[in-house]
Every structure is written in structure tokens, then in C-alpha cells.
Amino acid sequence: xNEPNLDLKPESPPEEMKENGAALEAEGAAVGLVxxxxxxxxxxxxxxxxxxxxxxxxxxxxxxxxxxAGISFEIYPGEIFGFIGPxxxxxxxxxxxxxxxxxxxxGNLTIDGLDVIEEPEKVRRxxxxxxxxxxxxxxxxxxxxxxxxAGAYRVPRSKRKGVIEGVLELTDxxxxxxxxVTTLSKGMRQRLCLAKTxxxxxxxxxxxxxxxxxxxxxxxxxxxxxxxxQTMGKTILISxxxxxxxxxxxxxxxxxxxxxxxxxxxxxGGTVIENEEEKPALKFKLKFHSACPEAYAVLQNCPEVLSHxxxxxxxNEIELxxxxxxxxxxxxxxxxxxxxxxxxxxxxxxxxxxxxxxxxTRGDLQ
Amino acid sequence: xAISSSLATENKRSSFTGSFxxxxxxxxxxxxxxxxxxELRGNFRKNGFFIIHTLCLTVIAGxxxxxxxxxxxxxxxxQEKLTSVQLGRSLFDTFFVIQYFIxxxxxxxxxxxxxxxxxxxxxxxxxxxxxxxxxxxVLGKLLATSIYCLTTVFATLPLxxxxxxxxxVSFGEIAAGxxxxxxxxxxxxxxxxxxxxxxxxxxxxxxxVYSVVFMFFIYSAMTWPYFxxxxxxxxxxxLEEGEIVKTxxxxxxxxxxxxxxxxxxxxxxxxxxxxxxxxxxxTTNRIRPKADDHSSPLRALTLVFLACLxxxxxxxxxxxxxxxxxxxxxxxxxSLILFFFLLFVVLRFSTESLMVxxxxxxxxxxxxxxxxxxxxFTPGAFWGFVFTFVLILLGSLSFYSTLMPAIDDLDSxxxxxxxxxxxxxxxxxxxxxxxxxxxxxxxxxxGYNFWTVFFIFIxxxxxxxxxxxxxxxxxxxCFYYISPFTIFQSLGEPPPMNEKAPRYLLFGxxxxxxxxxxxxxxxxxxxxxxxTLLARKAKAPMLCLGKWADEAKQDGV
Numbered sequence: 001x002n003e004p005n006l007d008l009k010p011e012s013p014p015e016e017m018k019e020n021g022a023a024l025e026a027e028g029a030a031v032g033l034v035x036x037x038x039x040x041x042x043x044x045x046x047x048x049x050x051x052x053x054x055x056x057x058x059x060x061x062x063x064x065x066x067x068x069a070g071i072s073f074e075i076y077p078g079e080i081f082g083f084i085g086p087x088x089x090x091x092x093x094x095x096x097x098x099x100x101x102x103x104x105x106x107g108n109l110t111i112d113g114l115d116v117i118e119e120p121e122k123v124r125r126x127x128x129x130x131x132x133x134x135x136x137x138x139x140x141x142x143x144x145x146x147x148x149x150a151g152a153y154r155v156p157r158s159k160r161k162g163v164i165e166g167v168l169e170l171t172d173x174x175x176x177x178x179x180x181v182t183t184l185s186k187g188m189r190q191r192l193c194l195a196k197t198x199x200x201x202x203x204x205x206x207x208x209x210x211x212x213x214x215x216x217x218x219x220x221x222x223x224x225x226x227x228x229x230q231t232m233g234k235t236i237l238i239s240x241x242x243x244x245x246x247x248x249x250x251x252x253x254x255x256x257x258x259x260x261x262x263x264x265x266x267x268x269g270g271t272v273i274e275n276e277e278e279k280p281a282l283k284f285k286l287k288f289h290s291a292c293p294e295a296y297a298v299l300q301n302c303p304e305v306l307s308h309x310x311x312x313x314x315x316n317e318i319e320l321x322x323x324x325x326x327x328x329x330x331x332x333x334x335x336x337x338x339x340x341x342x343x344x345x346x347x348x349x350x351x352x353x354x355x356x357x358x359x360x361t362r363g364d365l366q
Numbered sequence: 367x368a369i370s371s372s373l374a375t376e377n378k379r380s381s382f383t384g385s386f387x388x389x390x391x392x393x394x395x396x397x398x399x400x401x402x403x404x405e406l407r408g409n410f411r412k413n414g415f416f417i418i419h420t421l422c423l424t425v426i427a428g429x430x431x432x433x434x435x436x437x438x439x440x441x442x443x444x445q446e447k448l449t450s451v452q453l454g455r456s457l458f459d460t461f462f463v464i465q466y467f468i469x470x471x472x473x474x475x476x477x478x479x480x481x482x483x484x485x486x487x488x489x490x491x492x493x494x495x496x497x498x499x500x501x502x503x504v505l506g507k508l509l510a511t512s513i514y515c516l517t518t519v520f521a522t523l524p525l526x527x528x529x530x531x532x533x534x535v536s537f538g539e540i541a542a543g544x545x546x547x548x549x550x551x552x553x554x555x556x557x558x559x560x561x562x563x564x565x566x567x568x569x570x571x572x573x574x575v576y577s578v579v580f581m582f583f584i585y586s587a588m589t590w591p592y593f594x595x596x597x598x599x600x601x602x603x604x605l606e607e608g609e610i611v612k613t614x615x616x617x618x619x620x621x622x623x624x625x626x627x628x629x630x631x632x633x634x635x636x637x638x639x640x641x642x643x644x645x646x647x648x649t650t651n652r653i654r655p656k657a658d659d660h661s662s663p664l665r666a667l668t669l670v671f672l673a674c675l676x677x678x679x680x681x682x683x684x685x686x687x688x689x690x691x692x693x694x695x696x697x698x699x700x701s702l703i704l705f706f707f708l709l710f711v712v713l714r715f716s717t718e719s720l721m722v723x724x725x726x727x728x729x730x731x732x733x734x735x736x737x738x739x740x741x742x743f744t745p746g747a748f749w750g751f752v753f754t755f756v757l758i759l760l761g762s763l764s765f766y767s768t769l770m771p772a773i774d775d776l777d778s779x780x781x782x783x784x785x786x787x788x789x790x791x792x793x794x795x796x797x798x799x800x801x802x803x804x805x806x807x808x809x810x811x812x813g814y815n816f817w818t819v820f821f822i823f824i825x826x827x828x829x830x831x832x833x834x835x836x837x838x839x840x841x842x843x844c845f846y847y848i849s850p851f852t853i854f855q856s857l858g859e860p861p862p863m864n865e866k867a868p869r870y871l872l873f874g875x876x877x878x879x880x881x882x883x884x885x886x887x888x889x890x891x892x893x894x895x896x897x898t899l900l901a902r903k904a905k906a907p908m909l910c911l912g913k914w915a916d917e918a919k920q921d922g923v
Binding site: 153 | 399400401403404407408409411412486487488489491492493494495496497498499
């Protein structure tokens with residue numbers, strides 16, 4: 001299962017948790033959801049803004065092969081859009097078209113109001129593209145590599161030093177500035193490429209598998225960096241096979257298969273938000289030490305529980321669904337604990353990226 | 367945040383000396399584009415660079431030492447001892463022959479990986495995503511490759527200095543020798559960059575460049591006797607049976623004293639510049655993907671039609687040329703001129719680069735008569751035909767108005783030449799206009815940026831100069847002396863007046879040209895229409911006023 005597991009802590013009374021939602025912030029899905037809901041309540045809903053990226057009816061054909069079959073999506077300013085799909089689904093093709101490296105067969109694409117097909121030169125200035133596979137130049141140092149890209153993006157010479165230093169600090173490469181780029185590990189090269197992508201302060205970042213070669217620590221650092229970039233006002237499109245990586249940082253997603261977007265939506269704390277207007281229902285899975293029909297009977301009589309069912313034939317796992325109000329969930333859990341049922345774990349069962357991905361994609365070879 | 371704040375830093379002013387120091391400190395960063403800077407850094411830090419340098423110097427130094435040693439040996443033998451001047455001459459020749467072969471053998475491998483290396487390394491996409499335009503990228507690559515190779519060429523200068531100690535060599539000859547090597551290096555660099563832009567693998571690119579160089583080498587070896595006069599012209603002396611034979615002035619003297627006599631060299635120079643520019647432009651247009659308006663099949667149809675027409679016309683006229691090789695060659699030479707001129711004109715007004723504002727397109731689309739065409743044609747094809755027609759009209763009128771009045775003053779041979787020229791003029795115009803469409807459809811069309819405009823301007827500005835030079839003295843048309851026909855065929859006596867000349871004059875008159883223009887445009891239009899219908903039947907996507915045809919139909923365009 002995904003990360004959002006909530007181990008029950010009987011010593012923490014539900015009332016306190018209700019009063020102080022922030023205490024749970026680091027923990028998991030339910031709290032992440034609250035965070036999103038609060039954000040929306042504060043009137044920061046990105047849906048009301050004009051989209052930064054608009055893709056309409058995008059088609060791309062290579063000879064007889066249809067790589068992209070009429071996809072449309074929008075990305076709003078400040079969003080981190082996760083682009084997921086199996087190999088050959090058309091993610092990289094879409095990304096290359098957005099990056100002005102490929103021409104579409106048809107379709108309309110705009111980034112910050114600029115037509116990607118008509119005004120590629122202007123588009124290049126506002127995007128930062130990081131490909132999934134890339135090489136580095138031989139015989140030059142990290143600093144010289146960055147200096148080349150700063151020049152190539154026409155960063156004024158007088159400001160170049162400061163910009164390069166800033167970006168290297170941001171990506172933790174400052175201490176390695178005089179190392180030759182060919183001596184870097186693959187993970188460090190990815191960080192270098194990310195640093196290069198940021199050199200001209202682009203509004204929109206297009207990251208194709210940015211963490212594919214990174215070690216676990218570097219991945220965690222990348223997630224933190226992406227969030228930091230988001231707070232800096234960057235809009236990010238990120239494609240990755242590692243769904244946990246995306247679900248933690250993305251605010252919206254699109255699932256692509258065989259050149260079509262099968263599903264898209266918004267994410268909050270790793271959970272898919274089904275409906276923008278209504279707060280989503282909460283799903284949990286309770287696991288008991290042994291078969292516990294008594295607990296099931298108690299849950300049947302709880303008005304707070306919208307639905308309930310045994311998951312396993314051993315009758316030791318029960319799936320529950322609550323309304324969007326977390327306090328009802330706390331009440332029920334307290335009830336079970338007070339009655340000393342042998343409760344082992346409580347897992348959030350809300351729809352996450354992994355589940356969505358498995359549901360909508362068929363896993364056929366593309 | 368760090369980025370934004372550092373971007374906002376104010377630029378500090380500095381004194382003159384400070385600026386100079388800064389300039390020096392940033393060298394070679396100040397020298398050209400970031401690409402050039404990066405390439406120079408990378409290239410000159412390679413071990414291969416020092417190995418190549420050492421190898422070249424060793425080979426040349428070895429040859430010089432061997433030359434001097436063999437001279438010492440010959441002094442003791444029964445052979446006649448060479449004078450100091452003869453030895454110097456001999457070493458000088460050996461030096462440049464070896465340099466020539468070094469350039470031909472080593473440099474292709476150095477130049478042929480300019481872009482393929484980027485592709486195989488995986489940095490090509492990163493490069494294309496930058497704010498650099500294609501011309502900057504190609505120019506940076508070209509300069510970097512040329513500098514890399516020329517460093518090796520000029521590193522041999524001290525060795526050349528040794529040979530000059532023996533005498534028998536002038537400064538002009540050294541300049542001319544190095545001039546040829548520089549020209550050859552630049553040509554190889556451009557060839558390497560061009561091929562590497564089209565091929566994806568390093569090995570393939572190197573093989574193709576070597577093949578092309580080999581073909582050129584064979585060609586130049588075959589035609590070597592024809593280039594000997596060029597040596598005379600350049601003032602380069604030759605060794606013939608042990609004697610120094612030196613005819614003509616030195617290279618520098620020739621340029622300074624007889625600028626008029628240097629027209630062959632100037633022609634050669636222009637020819638090279640034009641070829642160079644073509645390679646450059648085609649390379650720039652290769653490295654960026656270009657939006658295709660899907661009218662290429664239509665243009666291809668037009669091209670085939672016009673090519674057939676031109677071929678048939680040529681066939682009709684060929685029997686009359688059978689006894690007049692000179693005239694045939696002249697027409698061929700003039701066709702070369704027209705090829706370059708018209709191709710540039712057409713590329714200048716190429717369909718994708720017309721950049722006709724949509725506002726104007728929409729205004730046109732409101733007119734009933736034109737709306738019909740807009741529905742059928744792509745905007746590119748429509749404007750292409752409009753421009754072609756206008757160009758034909760204006761070009762014909764200008765040529766006839768300036769040159770036709772002079773025809774009465776010419777002798778019969780002159781009249782024959784001019785009538786041939788004018789007869790073929792519209793056909794070439796159409797043919798190359800169509801070729802221009804075709805090239806633009808295949809993504810050759812130059813994107814408009816500084817360097818493209820610069821090259822087009824320079825070459826267009828130079829063409830009248832070539833004409834004027836070509837018409838001086840005995841010269842009639844430029845490229846006459848360097849066309850392959852003139853190399854392989856000797857010139858005969860001018861033929862007598864062609865009796866059928868009046869027919870050409872009649873055919874070449876302005877009303878007929880206009881009528882021909884209307885006819886060709888109409889036929890081309892019909893073919894385009896048929897092509898469009900076929901494309902629609904095949905459900906090929908079509909652009910119409912910047913929208914896809916189906917959307918445009920819905921909008922009532």
C-alpha cells in the first residue's frame with residue numbers, strides 16, 4: 001500500500017486531534033486532505049485562475065503510429081502536475097512538444113498565453129526542460145557547464161555569477177562547482193541538469209523522470225526542492241514512473257495510456273479529490289488481531305459510518321466509509337478502543353495515484 | 367528566490383582599465399557565442415588535441431629533416447647538387463603538400479562529429495531548448511571546429527620558417543599557401559557540421575564526410591592540369607625539371623596592382639561564399655523542427671510538372687545546340703547563376719517564412735473571389751503562387767527593360783547568346799521557384815534571424831557584382847571559367863548567327879512571358895487543387911488560415 005498509514009495512538013484523544021489538526025500534518029492522507037480543504041477555504045483555489053498551460057486536442061503521428069491521440073489538459077499557476085503512464089504512453093512525446101522540440105500533427109498548445117507552435121522562441125524563454133536522458137559535456141567543470149547554459153539563455157554577464165551561485169546552492173552543488181561534470185555520479189548529474197533548468201528563472205518547469213537515477217536521500221531532497229520551487233511560484237509538470245514520488249508532491253495529475261488521457265484530477269496529500277465542490281468521503285481499513293464480528297456489529301449501529309464491509313474471509317479486516325468530517329471517524333475509533341476490541345492498524349483507503357493508475361490503465365504493451 | 371534576487375543585482379560600472387582586465391579575465395568568454403566558448407574549452411582540454419598537434423608537427427618536421435638529409439646525401443653522390451634556392455623551393459612544396467594531406471586526412475574526423483556527438487551524448491535536446499537561435503548554434507559549432515583545426519595548421523608556421531631560410535619563397539606565396547589551407551579547413555568544417563546535422567551516428571557522419579572528401583579529391587586530381595593556370599595566377603612558382611618556373615605576379619602584388627585581373631579569384635571566392643552560405647543555411651534549418659503546413663505534396667506536384675516542362679523544352683532546343691558547344695556551355699553557366707539567384711529569391715519568399723499577418727489573411731478571406739482559394743489552398747501555397755507570379759512578372763520586366771535595348775548593338779553571336787538566356791529565363795524562374803517551395807516544405811526554409819538575413823543580403827548584394835565582373839572584357843557570364851563544362855571541353859570558334867533566333871526573340875517578348883506566367887500559375891493552381899482534393903480524400907490534415915480545415919469550415923471561413 002501507499003505511504004498514508006495511520007497507526008492508532010490511543011493516548012491521543014480524538015477531541016484534541018480535532019482541535020489541533022496541525023499536529024497530524026506530517027502523518028498522512030487525512031491531514032493532507034484537510035490541508036487542501038483549508039487552502040481552498042482560504043480562497044486560494046487555483047481553479048479560479050487562468051491556466052498557465054493549455055493543451056487542446058493534441059495529436060502527434062509518427063508515420064503510421066499515433067503517439068498522441070487528441071489529449072487535452074490544463075495546468076494552473078503554482079500547480080505541480082504529475083504526468084503518469086506506462087512506457088510508450090506518449091508522456092515524453094507530449095513533453096517534447098511542450099518543450100518546442102517536436103511539432104504536433106495538430107492541436108493547440110499555449111504556455112502563459114504564448115502559442116507553442118507559433119512562438120517557440122518566446123516559449124523557450126519561460127520554460128525549463130529537463131529530459132529523462134541526457135549527457136554532459138566533456139572537459140568542463142560544473143561552473144563552466146552552468147555558465148554555458150546561462151549564456152545560452154542570455155542571462156546578462158554581470159548577473160551570471162550570482163545566478164549560477166544561487167542555483168547551485170539551491171541544488172546543493174555549490175561545493176562541487178570546480179569538479180568536472182564527467183566525474184559526477186548519475187544522481188548528481190540529474191541535480192546538475194535540474195540546476196541548468198532553473199538557470200533562467202523559468203515560470204514553467206517540465207521535468208521528465210527527474211529522479212530516475214537518484215538514491216533515496218536525493219529523491220527525498222528532490223521532493224523538498226520541488227515543494228520549495230512551488231512556493232517560489234513555479235508551475236511544474238513532472239513525469240515519473242514512481243507513483244509515490246508524484247503523489248507526495250503533485251497537486252494535480254493526468255494518467256496517459258496509448259496517447260490518451262484516461263483520467264485526470266486534483267490531488268490532496270496523495271489522495272485523489274473526486275469532486276471540487278464537495279469534500280470527499282473518507283475511507284479506512286481497520287485490521288484486528290483476529291476475527292471480530294462483535295466490532296462489525298458495533299460499526300453497523302454507528303450512524304457516522306456510511307458503509308462497512310469485511311475485506312477478508314477471515315473477518316479480521318473491515319473497510320469503512322465516513323462523511324468528510326474527520327471528527328466522526330475519531331468518535332468511532334474511540335468507541336472501538338474504549339470497548340477493547342483487538343485493533344491493530346487503521347489505514348487510509350482513499351483513492352491514491354497508485355490505485356487510480358492500476359484501475360484506469362490496462363498494462364498492455366504500447 | 368536566490369535566482370530572482372541575483373538577477374535583480376545592479377550592474378556595476380568600472381573604469382577603462384578595469385573593463386580591459388575584466389575583458390581579459392573573461393576571455394574567451396567574450397569571444398563569440400556561449401557555444402563557441404564551451405566548445406573551445408572542451409576541445410582544447412582533450413588529450414586528442416595535443417596528440418593530433420604532436421603528430422602533425424612530427425610528420426612535417428620529419429619530412430623537412432628528411433629533405434635536408436637527402437640533400438646532403440645527394441651532394442656526395444653523382445647527382446647534381448641543388449642550389450639553396452632550389453632546396454628551399456623543394457621544402458616549401460613538400461611542406462604544403464603534406465599540410466594539404468593532413469588537412470584532408472585528419473580534419474574530416476574532427477569536424478564530422480559536431481552535432482552527432484551532441485546527439486549520441488544526449489545533450490542535443492538541451493541545446494535546442496536554449497534561447498540560442500539555429501544560426502548561433504551552427505556558427506558557434508563552425509567557428510569552434512575551424513579554430514580547432516586552424517590551430518593545428520598554424521602551429522606549423524615555425525617549421526615553415528625553417529624552409530624559408532633557404533630562400534626561393536616569397537611572402538605572397540606563403541600567404542597564398544596558407545590561404546588555400548584556411549579555405550580548405552573552413553570548407554571541411556562546414557561540410558562536417560552540415561553532414562553531422564543530418565546524420566545521427568558519429569561513424570556514419572565521419573564515413574560520409576570522408577567519402578565526400580575522397581570524391582572531391584579524385585575530382586581535383588582529375589582536373590589538376592586545369593588548375594595549374596590558377597597557380598600561375600596566384601604567383602606560385604613551380605619546379606619544372608629542377609628549375610623554378612615563376613610566372614605572373616605574386617598573390618599580394620596581383621591583388622594590389624591588378625584588381626581587375628583578379629576576377630577569376632573573385633569569382634572563385636564568390637562561388638565558395640555562396641556554396642558556404644547554402645550549407646550554412648541548410649544546416650540551420652535542419653537542427654530545428656519546422657512546422658509543416660502539409661502542402662508539400664502539392665508543391666512536389668508543381669515541381670514535377672515544371673521539371674517535366676523544362677526538360678521537354680530543353681529537349682526541343684538541344685538539336686540546335688549540337689553544333690554549338692560554346693553556346694550550350696554559356697547557357698549552362700547562366701543557369702548556374704540563375705540557380706543561385708532564383709533559389710535565394712524564392713527562399714527569401716518561401717511559403718512558411720512569408721509571415722503574412724493573419725489580419726491581412728482574414729481581410730483577404732472576406733473577398734468572395736479569394737475566399738474560394740483560401741478554402742482550397744493552404745495559406746503557404748496561396749501566397750507562394752502569388753509571390754512567384756509577381757516575381758516572374760517583375761523579374762522579366764526588369765531584365766528585358768534593361769538588357770533588351772542593347773541587343774541591337776550586338777553582333778550575331780551576342781544576339782544568339784542573349785536570346786538563349788532570355789528564352790530560358792522564365793523556365794528557370796519557375797523551376798527554381800518550385801524547387802524553393804519543395805525545399806521549404808522539407809524544412810529547408812531559413813527561419814528569419816540575423817545571420818540568415820545577413821547571408822541573404824550579402825549574397826544578393828554581391829550577385830550584381832559578379833554579373834558586372836563577368837561581363838568585363840572577354841568574360842561573358844560569371845562561373846563561365848569554372849563550370850565543369852569549360853573544364854572538360856575546349857572552346858570552339860563562335861558559331862554563326864542562329865537563323866532561328868528571331869523565334870526566340872518573339873517567344874521571349876514581354877506579353878508572352880506574362881501569358882506564360884498566367885498559364886503556369888493557372889496550371890499549378892489546378893494541380894494544387896487536385897492535390898488538395900486527394901489529400902482531403904486521404905484525410906490528411908490541412909491548414910487553413912492558421913486553423914485546421916475542419917475548424918475553419920465550422921467558423922465559416
